[in-house]
Amino acid sequence: MESSIGVDLARVRASSKPESGSWLHALPSPQMGTLLDDDSLRIAVALRLGCDICEQHHCICGALVDSRGHHGLSCPKCAGRFPRHHALNDLIKRAMVMANIPCVLEPPGLSRTDGKRPDGLTLVPWERGRSLLWDATCVSTFAASHLAGTARVAGSAAENAARLKHQKYTDLKNRYLFVPVAVETSGVWGGEAKALIRDLGRRIASRGHDRRSGSYLAQRLSLAIQRGNAASIMGTFGPGMTRGGLLD
Template sequence: MTERRQTQFTENIDNQKYVIYIGFGAASLCILYVYRFHLATIVLSYGLGCLACYFGLKSSFLHTYLDKLKSTFVKKSLEGDLDDVLSKGCLTCGSKDCLRHDGGAQAEPWVGLQVHKQLDQAIEEPVSVALVLLRSCLAMPKLTYAVRTAPVWRFPDESRAFDSLLKQILECILNVELSSSQWAQASLPIRHGGLGIRSVEGTSLAAFLASSHGVKNLVTRILSEHGDEFQIPFVEEALQTWTILCPLSNPPARPDTQRSWDDIQCKVALKKLEDSVSGAHLARVKAAAKPESDAWLHALPSPVLGTLLDNDTLRVAVALRLGCDVCEPHRCICGVGVEANGHHGLSCGRCAGRFPRHHALNDLIRRALISANIPCVLEPPGLSRTDGKRPDGLTLVPWERGKSLLWDATCVSTFAASHVGSTKRIAGSAAESAATAKHAKYSMLSKTYIFVPFAVETTGVWGFEAKQFLSSLSRRLRERGQDRRSGSYLAQRISLAIQRGNAASIMGTFEPGTIRGGLFD
């Protein structure tokens, strides 16, 4: 305690009322010590102590002392010039050169991870769980504070080194090989067609800009001297760099949120990715950017809930989303050659994966309707469309306008030769074509029933009427007291069923002798 504070403390103690308060407290302690075995004296001493504390807190002495102590602490925290703060070095790499404006010497490498040892260890968790942990808990979530408080974007070499190690970890987990363009897509947010495994190089600039704009007013008020405004270092340089990366874009309306800056950068990166591909790859990129195609990535991987994808299914799902090789080129059981991307299996009529997927889609719709207290039946007898086949399902009570609902689910390949010409221009056009064909087949029944073609694509894109049906069904589930996220959960299960069907279809292209007759079958 300094000499000034000791003097002030003595002056306050000289006041008679503070002596009375201290006396109350001391007396209560003495009574408790002498008569500690009597319950009445314990209660009395406790009451006296509480009374003394009450009057002490009500007095201005403690408030004045705490206010002065707080102001002294804040003053000492803000003392010193900015050069003294910068001389301590960067929080990320510990180098003094990292925070210099001239950027003279290079900082010491700040990536000190022993990734090679980790890659040699077997991953005990399922791949789905490992992917969720890597995306939501590890990697960039651990570096959020660093990229928001330090100019990490000024050191691209170190950022690329960390991203390269992160790419190796992702390849090890998913058992796929990623090219530079595929890694660029994987590092995009899920809503922009990626896997959500964010890279330091693609995130650090937006994080720093959002953080600096968010604290600008507060830092200026704290560090301003004699009316001069304080400028946060590197902000102008960061804005210039961002303008170079996004030349045709203006700064966001809310510069204090990281998502505002990040969305603009991701749209530019997605546009570059679309311009660099064509044909089926362009259709894949456009489909991956649709919001309903990534529902399976948002599902919680749980074997109890049935939302856990096995390792092979997840590998195929990721490979189809990013354009990676799924298998070795071989000949399908139908006699047609299958390329490494495995697209032929998604449209082959002899592959067994189509039927389990079709059954799973109809079963999910039936169970959702029953949960909404709408009885229904699959393949109702006595009804047939123009080609003599029965519809997939029928509600036994009216759905709208006194008419029952009749639905037919179908899943078409985005990459089929008959669809890729339109899907590379407009995502979801294959599902719309399939829905139009279904309406033609149910032209007779649509007069007495409300017909809904539930058309989806192998990339996870939904048709317009399928999305409308899900929205209406979600509202009915909420009205029945179900969870408000029931519609989202249903969309996730449908998306998972599509991915399982894709994996089964591609695996069904192999000859029976290559996938059956194992040692433990």
Template sequence: MSETSSYLAEAREAFNLACPSKEPVSLFSQRQWDDALCANVLQELINSSTSAKDRARLLAVSTRESSYWLQALPSKHIGTLLDHLTLTITVGLRLGARIQQPHLCHCGETVDVYGHHSLACAKSAGRFSRHASLNGVIRRSLVTAKVPAVLEPNGLARSDGKRPDGMTLVPWKQGRSLVWDATCVDTLALSHIQVTSVAAGTAATKAERAKRRKYENIENNFIFVPFGVETMGSWGEDARSFFKDLRSA
């Protein structure tokens, strides 16, 4: 018994050295011990980042929503089964690993070993597939919640003539249908790195605000929701709020 007690005292001392003032409320909860240590390691990684890109990446991938894909049922029938290459690239981007050979992109820019250029390249076909996949997930989620919806509704446009990404066919709130417009911005783009290296999700939130300005002409008749996400997994404020409402629907 005394031997066990000495081991316990030694373990608690080691933990307190690593995480001062963070001892779990319940000493019998393995998760509480692990969470404090993991948070400490993450903060050390962020503090020791040698570039704004590394800091922005770490901040983004540490958000709760950036790991939702790990909890999805891997089923090809509902589009949540990742092939081997996609899974490899997804994990590699989040870890900041070298995922490809350097080469010259057909847009004229040099692509490095980390593969970040393709996330923002204007000529990348992946930008369109990301947008389509994002809208498909939103529509399927609404339908699952018994709220029928359509993509790119006719007869509804913003001030520049472009249509929103989707609309519900029945009222969502306050007797009005929901209209949404999704966007996926690059966390590591030069135009965003100054804010994303300070706080996660700031580029997505900025994009959501821009969407609201573009659709201000329809907000009197519909519930408009901009759904902003970033390439490194973090979401905008409106996206998180909508997800919370949808989860409780």
């Protein structure tokens, strides 16, 4: 069982990072796609404040889920992982287009021994004459494997995930500028991810868009993380127990 003290330390340290609360600054507009639904808002607030989210129950994977619901954030069967991953990459691609930087998701033809592809590639040079290659990942701040680090230093799980991404794409780094977009379920970002989003925001503003474009992009990425968290936690309930289940 996860240490409640360690969980609270990790939560408080994560909350001290400005990017973890970017979703709180987003204008709640359904027309702009920045309005959280009731479940997502409730779960986002509960995760930030350390409140109970649900009653104790068994996840669809068989594991016991406690009242804070953190198991769903790292469960391999959680429903929010893939939609969140898609949303993060889609937002980055849209931002690239706004900055007049053509790019492609899951670029084909890049040499990988395991057949897997990175998430995105710019089709023109990004810096130092090389195109930008990025790969996004979201790891749980409260997973047992990360808790010892995140309880000491906010963002340690994201930084560790970024290092693993660098190792994964070592063979491509001699041709491309690789940046891991590593974030945590608490909303904390890795250092390279923050630098990329700041740079992208500046490039968007330089094309004549709002000077706050970088902040708006950060807000949308933060919202995508919170929506993924909610989907993951709600996904621990079995069929017929939620609005998307058999009893609807």
